[in-house]
Every structure is written in C-alpha cells, then in structure tokens.
Amino acid sequence: MAGRLKIDILTLFPEMFELFNLSIIGRAKKNGIIEINTHNIRDYTIDKHKKTDDYPYGGGAGMVMTPQPLVDSIRDIKKRNKGKVIFLGPRGKTFDQETAKELSTREEIIIVCGHYEGIDERVYKYIDEEYSLGDFVLTGGEMACIPMVDSICRMIPGVLSKSESYEEESFYSGLLEYPQYTRPEEFENEKVPEVLLSGHHENIRKWRRKQALKITKVRRKDLFDKLTMTKEDKKLLKDDQL
Missing domain, CATH: 3.40.1280.10 (SPOUT methyltransferase, trefoil knot domain)
Known part of the structure; x- marks a missing residue:
C-alpha cells in the first residue's frame, strides 16, 4: 500500500x-x-x-x-x-x-x-x-x-494515535507546552495542582492555556511577541485565580 x-x-x-x-x-x-x-x-x-x-x-x-x-x-x-x-x-x-x-x-x-x-x-x-x-x-x-x-x-494523520498528541504540544500553536503531571499525586512534598484533579474540563483548559502563555513569555519571549493574543488570553494572564 x-x-x-x-x-x-x-x-x-x-x-x-x-x-x-x-x-x-x-x-x-x-x-x-x-x-x-x-x-x-x-x-x-x-x-x-x-x-x-x-x-x-x-x-x-x-x-x-x-x-x-x-x-x-x-x-x-x-x-x-x-x-x-x-x-x-x-x-x-x-x-x-x-x-x-x-x-x-x-x-x-x-x-x-x-x-x-x-x-x-x-x-x-x-x-x-x-x-x-x-x-x-x-x-x-x-x-x-x-x-x-x-x-x-508525525504531523500526518494516522501517524500518532490522536490529533491532540501534536495539537497541544510545544510550538504547534506558537506556544510552549503547559506543565504536565502524572501519578503519584504527591511527590517529595509537591502536589499536583488542584485544578487538574477537579474534573472541571473548562477550568483545566483555561489553566493550561494560562500556563502555556506564562511559560512562553518567560522562556521564549521571541515566540510570545509573535503571538496574536485573544481577549481570553489577556484576561487569563491577569487572572490570579488560575
């Protein structure tokens, strides 16, 4: 084939x-x-x-x-x-x-x-x-x-198991990727952020987007400066609740 x-x-x-x-x-x-x-x-x-x-x-x-x-x-x-x-x-x-x-x-x-x-x-x-x-x-x-x-x-459909496997990775959307966590829930006195354990998908999405924005701004200012910020992006960066 x-x-x-x-x-x-x-x-x-x-x-x-x-x-x-x-x-x-x-x-x-x-x-x-x-x-x-x-x-x-x-x-x-x-x-x-x-x-x-x-x-x-x-x-x-x-x-x-x-x-x-x-x-x-x-x-x-x-x-x-x-x-x-x-x-x-x-x-x-x-x-x-x-x-x-x-x-x-x-x-x-x-x-x-x-x-x-x-x-x-x-x-x-x-x-x-x-x-x-x-x-x-x-x-x-x-x-x-x-x-x-x-x-x-790896960008070709079918090579990776799910489209999310590359769509949320660093650089795909112009941002570095948000932090990732897995088991155990607590390691060396450091816990997984509560929002990731909440099961609230919209809050998780917003938290991940905010973290990606923050990390890119600090570590790759060149990428951040090229980003077209949405109203939600600007709000997320100002929101201290996430």
Whole structure:
C-alpha cells in the first residue's frame, strides 16, 4: 500500500536512518501511512575508488562533495519521485513547525544530505528548496535530516494515535507546552495542582492555556511577541485565580 507521503533520502550513510524502522515512525511505515527510502550517493559515482568528494579549487580546509554523483542520484530518483528536491544546508530557511506542517501535506519529497565542507556550487540548480536547523555546525546533513523527517511525519494523520498528541504540544500553536503531571499525586512534598484533579474540563483548559502563555513569555519571549493574543488570553494572564 502506498504511503500518504513518500520521502527519498540521498545520503552517504543510509544506515543512519535505520532508526525510522522503530517506534512511531516504524509503525507508520508498516501501516503504509508513510514511505521512507534511503539511497547511497556513493552508488552513483563513476570514480573507480567510489570517491564522492575532492579538494576545493582555490585551496582551503576540508573537502567538497563532487557534482557528478549528486546530480546523477537526483536525476535517477526523480524518475520515481516527482517531489521537490530539498537540500539541508546553512543557506537555507530555518526549519520550524510551520515548515513541518506544510511539508507534511505533500505527497512526495526528495531530501539531499550534504557532507564535508558542502556541495559543489553547480549542484544548486538541481535543488528546489534549502533548510537549516539553525546557526550551528553539524557533522553532516544526516544529523539534520533525522529530526526534520520525524517532525514532518508525525504531523500526518494516522501517524500518532490522536490529533491532540501534536495539537497541544510545544510550538504547534506558537506556544510552549503547559506543565504536565502524572501519578503519584504527591511527590517529595509537591502536589499536583488542584485544578487538574477537579474534573472541571473548562477550568483545566483555561489553566493550561494560562500556563502555556506564562511559560512562553518567560522562556521564549521571541515566540510570545509573535503571538496574536485573544481577549481570553489577556484576561487569563491577569487572572490570579488560575
């Protein structure tokens, strides 16, 4: 059965993605909700030593991925996947929850994992979109690809058991998540807030919303400042009863 989303990943280290056969994503693959395929870029090189990198023209530290195996691998996968080609690199737009939502609505995606000091500039004309996880350096595109694919897949209906599993999580609504508690009711002299034990669903909803607002304001002011506050939000922040 074909998945609702097909992802083809071009990488030098396909074994790194075996973790997608486990847990929630693995179950979704077995159920035919998503399809994740990995392809070794090294299989496409015409170099007799299977090299996929070389020294940069003009000098400098490190190695650069050569264009031939990258371009040939993209061309080959495009025969079976008509989705946009996504490259994970430092020039890209910062990947966030909104991006994950949008990508999860597509039918097909091709992801190219870079390595070494980057890719030959002539490969970029085969790239449709580029994303970065942030302003820090990783050892390879695989390290960025894994959390990106996970965040995309979990947004697809049927991957998680209930829609609430992601709709109330941090970042989904633009806020950090409210505090969570479970048994025991009291631990090291600290009790679960009474409102969560009340069974009053509306009061619980308001309490959770207020806590999410407060936590986001303190810990992620950048997110809070982007939030469009409702009348209820403003009232909740002023209400000392919750």
